Amino acid sequence: MTAEILATSKLSRSFGGVRAVNDVSLGVPKGQLRAIIGPNGAGKTTLFNLLTGQLRCDAGRIFFRGADITGRPPHYLCRNGLARTFQINSVFLSATVFENVQLALLAHRGKTWNPLAVARRLMLRETEALLERLGLADEADKLAGTLSYGDRRRLEVALALACEPELLLLDEPTSGMSVSEKPALVQLIQEIVKEKGVTTVLIEHDMDVVFSVSDRITVMHQGAVIAEGTPDEIQANARVQEVYLGEERHA
Amino acid sequence: MLIGLQVVSGLVSASILFLLAAGLSLIFGVCRVLNIAHGAFFMLATYLAYQLPFLFGGDSALTFWLVLLLGPLVLAALGAMVEVTLFRRIYGADILVQLLPTIALIFIFGDVVRFIWGLPSKTVASPEQFTGAISLMGVAFPSYYGFIVVAGAVIAIGLWALVYRTRWGILIRAIAQDREMSASLGINETAIYTGVFAIAVWLAGVAGVLSAPITGAARELDVEAVIDAFVVVVVGGLGSIPGSLLAALLIGMVRSFGILVIPQFAMAFVFGLMALVLILRPTGLLGRKER
Amino acid sequence: MEVTGGRRRIGYAALILLLAFLALLPRLVPLVVVVQATDVLIFVLFSLSLNLLIGYAGMLSLGHAAFFAVGGYATGLLVKYLGTAMPLALVAGPIAAGLAALVIGFFCVRLSHAYFIMLTVAFGQLIYTVIWKWRELTGGDDGLIGIMPAPALVPSSAYYYFVLGVVLAAIVVLHRVGQSPFGRALRAIKDHPRRAEFIGIHVRRYQLGAFVLAGSFAGIAGGLQVFFHRGMFPNAAHWLTSADAFTAVVLGGAGYFAGPIVGATLFKGLAIAVPRVTEYWFFFLGVAILLVALGRPQGLMSLLPRAGGRKP
Numbered sequence: 001m002t003a004e005i006l007a008t009s010k011l012s013r014s015f016g017g018v019r020a021v022n023d024v025s026l027g028v029p030k031g032q033l034r035a036i037i038g039p040n041g042a043g044k045t046t047l048f049n050l051l052t053g054q055l056r057c058d059a060g061r062i063f064f065r066g067a068d069i070t071g072r073p074p075h076y077l078c079r080n081g082l083a084r085t086f087q088i089n090s091v092f093l094s095a096t097v098f099e100n101v102q103l104a105l106l107a108h109r110g111k112t113w114n115p116l117a118v119a120r121r122l123m124l125r126e127t128e129a130l131l132e133r134l135g136l137a138d139e140a141d142k143l144a145g146t147l148s149y150g151d152r153r154r155l156e157v158a159l160a161l162a163c164e165p166e167l168l169l170l171d172e173p174t175s176g177m178s179v180s181e182k183p184a185l186v187q188l189i190q191e192i193v194k195e196k197g198v199t200t201v202l203i204e205h206d207m208d209v210v211f212s213v214s215d216r217i218t219v220m221h222q223g224a225v226i227a228e229g230t231p232d233e234i235q236a237n238a239r240v241q242e243v244y245l246g247e248e249r250h251a
Numbered sequence: 252m253l254i255g256l257q258v259v260s261g262l263v264s265a266s267i268l269f270l271l272a273a274g275l276s277l278i279f280g281v282c283r284v285l286n287i288a289h290g291a292f293f294m295l296a297t298y299l300a301y302q303l304p305f306l307f308g309g310d311s312a313l314t315f316w317l318v319l320l321l322g323p324l325v326l327a328a329l330g331a332m333v334e335v336t337l338f339r340r341i342y343g344a345d346i347l348v349q350l351l352p353t354i355a356l357i358f359i360f361g362d363v364v365r366f367i368w369g370l371p372s373k374t375v376a377s378p379e380q381f382t383g384a385i386s387l388m389g390v391a392f393p394s395y396y397g398f399i400v401v402a403g404a405v406i407a408i409g410l411w412a413l414v415y416r417t418r419w420g421i422l423i424r425a426i427a428q429d430r431e432m433s434a435s436l437g438i439n440e441t442a443i444y445t446g447v448f449a450i451a452v453w454l455a456g457v458a459g460v461l462s463a464p465i466t467g468a469a470r471e472l473d474v475e476a477v478i479d480a481f482v483v484v485v486v487g488g489l490g491s492i493p494g495s496l497l498a499a500l501l502i503g504m505v506r507s508f509g510i511l512v513i514p515q516f517a518m519a520f521v522f523g524l525m526a527l528v529l530i531l532r533p534t535g536l537l538g539r540k541e542r
Numbered sequence: 543m544e545v546t547g548g549r550r551r552i553g554y555a556a557l558i559l560l561l562a563f564l565a566l567l568p569r570l571v572p573l574v575v576v577v578q579a580t581d582v583l584i585f586v587l588f589s590l591s592l593n594l595l596i597g598y599a600g601m602l603s604l605g606h607a608a609f610f611a612v613g614g615y616a617t618g619l620l621v622k623y624l625g626t627a628m629p630l631a632l633v634a635g636p637i638a639a640g641l642a643a644l645v646i647g648f649f650c651v652r653l654s655h656a657y658f659i660m661l662t663v664a665f666g667q668l669i670y671t672v673i674w675k676w677r678e679l680t681g682g683d684d685g686l687i688g689i690m691p692a693p694a695l696v697p698s699s700a701y702y703y704f705v706l707g708v709v710l711a712a713i714v715v716l717h718r719v720g721q722s723p724f725g726r727a728l729r730a731i732k733d734h735p736r737r738a739e740f741i742g743i744h745v746r747r748y749q750l751g752a753f754v755l756a757g758s759f760a761g762i763a764g765g766l767q768v769f770f771h772r773g774m775f776p777n778a779a780h781w782l783t784s785a786d787a788f789t790a791v792v793l794g795g796a797g798y799f800a801g802p803i804v805g806a807t808l809f810k811g812l813a814i815a816v817p818r819v820t821e822y823w824f825f826f827l828g829v830a831i832l833l834v835a836l837g838r839p840q841g842l843m844s845l846l847p848r849a850g851g852r853k854p
């Protein structure tokens with residue numbers, strides 16, 4: 001339990017009469033790259049929403065670095081080592097790429113409560129470095145709203161990394177990207193998380209991605225965890241195949 | 252029985268508040284527009300209540316019924332016109348852009364009223380048939396109060412039936428709940444929006460006509476009325492008609508009894524109630540909960 | 543997205559000309575116009591304070607006059623009942639207004655959009671009613687009167703320079719706030735509140751901060767106003783006063799720092815010119831707002847070819 005950076009205990013959440021997340025208990029050790037997979041409606045994104053404090057849990061507890069964070073709001077978590085990307089692009093469309101990342105860096109360091117400093121002069125080197133790392137240096141002065149879809153997904157990841165997370169939750173980071181763009185981003189993410197030792201939990205539908213990068217996989221179905229194991233174990237698991245029959249065997 | 256009278260008074264307030272708030276809630280729930288001008292329609296209705304009797308040649312017993320019938324209908328027609336020419340252009344726009352035409356309407360209606368009826372407010376006579384007092388359970392109160400309460404209750408029931416028991420009601424509830432879904436179901440939203448708007452303004456019209464003998468016809472009523480509606484809707488939950496009813500009753504009573512305690516400033520109690528609700532249940536007593 | 547060098551020089555030149563004009567105003571125009579200019583300056587400050595909420599944080603407050611009035615009345619009451627000297631009384635304005643904004647804002651920011659708007663209107667009217675009904679303290683609708691500025695500032699042109707100085711200083715500060723990390727955070731909250739939350743910004747707290755800051759600056763304007771008019775009346779807190787500032791912001795363009803400045807000046811100009819032609823000022827105003835809403839919702843500043851730089 002103490003080596004686990006993220007642990008949940010019987011996490012549940014219902015909407016109306018439907019159990020979107022049903023008694024989920026899982027543990028992710030530090031440094032692992034965990035994938036959460038499952039058919040649509042399995043409760044994966046809801047689980048993320050519970051972990052990040054966007055949704056209240058009906059039951060259960062969440063532990064991060066050993067401490068109980070159940071019910072903590074998102075802004076608290078992001079200042080304390082947990083970051084998330086969204087399936088639907090969530091970047092600041094009215095600001096430039098540079099400003100997006102710069103603001104995230106400033107916010108993480110607690111510098112945004114300052115009404116008198118001149119923002120555009122702050123955290124320049126750090127911003128450039130992060131943009132460089134994510135391959136966005138050339139786009140720095142473009143408004144985020146004018147970026148290509150693939151670049152916006154990169155920006156999404158950059159914003160999450162700006163929070164210097166120990167735990168990174170990626171909700172379908174490559175969703176909507178073209179087949180040619182995906183591998184580059186996936187590889188980049190893999191490199192960065194290994195480099196910085198960031199524990200990563202990834203929701204992903206692309207099975208090629210899942211099986212190639214994950215250390216361990218959790219499979220969800222109708223809100224509950226139905227299997228957990230290494231990629232090989234999961235591939236061989238009959239129940240998982242049954243659930244996925246006809247579903248995501250393609251990219 | 253002073254308390255008895257306050258209860259009746261509270262019910263009268265509640266009736267009017269409900270009519271106002273329900274309309275506001277309908278427009279917001281379905282058309283997704285905050286109609287700040289709703290109070291201005293109410294205000295217009297009080298002036299119609301003042302003016303229409305002259306058109307019907309003075310005080311026959313029929314006059315009041317005619318005014319009650321025609322006044323809100325005229326207003327509803329005006330509302331439909333406004334919806335088609337103005338509001339239709341701003342659906343889905345930035346909330347700031349949506350606010351502007353409603354503010355503009357308040358100004359325009361105010362000056363139109365001033366142009367037609369001048370600056371000073373007007374008194375409106377109580378209807379002939381309700382000038383006496385009646386007694387119920389040992390409490391004596393003006394019969395007109397009784398009528399307002401009954402009218403409010405009847406309309407509340409009618410509204411409930413409309414929204415929960417008719418096909419049209421199912422449609423508007425569908426639109427209110429899930430916009431994209433109803434669009435993809437091919438529901439003709441344009442006509443429905445106009446209908447909803449017209450009904451909402453009709454409700455404000457009834458409220459205005461009923462209030463007129465008590466409040467008179469005055470231009471300041473536009474802001475007062477809409478704030479009343481706001482408070483009810485905040486307490487009850489925006490988009491919830493049962494919420495408006497519950498909140499209207501609550502606030503009507505609080506205001507009525509508040510006057511007994513601090514005559515100058517019953518408003519304080521109403522705001523106190525609102526503050527409490529805001530802390531305990533921010534989206535209103537029966538509003539849709541977030542998170 | 544920097545403005546090109548040439549355009550920038552024109553911008554600076556225009557600014558210097560404007561400042562020179564303002565500095566020389568009392569020598570160039572009759573005293574009546576100087577008095578009107580003072581009025582405009584105060585209204586500009588009030589409108590700029592509102593735009594901190596509308597343009598930056600995306601919080602549509604229609605009850606901002608409450609803080610204008612609280613500032614003015616606080617200043618005035620100190621002078622009337624405690625004989626406080628002008629500088630100290632003026633400082634009390636924003637402090638009182640800021641406190642009021644803290645209390646009112648606490649309730650208003652708990653909710654968003656439609657609820658927020660409704661609450662600001664309701665609280666604004668609450669303040670109006672309190673001021674109006676508390677006759678023993680405020681004088682009710684007889685007003686708080688006899689509030690004189692310091693003897694040196696009694697002449698119109700002297701007070702004009704004083705107001706000009708305060709307002710220019712406030713503009714510099716507000717501009718800085720806009721460029722600051724706090725300003726950026728507010729804009730982020732307006733752009734994408736959830737994402738702002740997820741980079742570690744406590745959205746509610748920042749919104750409250752913006753509300754208090756905006757209220758405080760409105761309080762400064764209120765303080766200036768009470769000495770300007772030698773008193774204040776409850777209508778300073780009325781919804782119509784809030785709507786005036788709101789209109790000014792929208793007219794000029796909420797998305798531009800200078801928008802409220804342009805809008806407020808234009809508004810006051812119209813308020814002087816239109817009544818000479820018709821008594822139906824509100825009808826005119828309503829139509830003007832409609833035209834802006836349907837034609838150019840971004841306001842007048844959007845007509846300039848990015849001369850004012852990017853959005854605030």
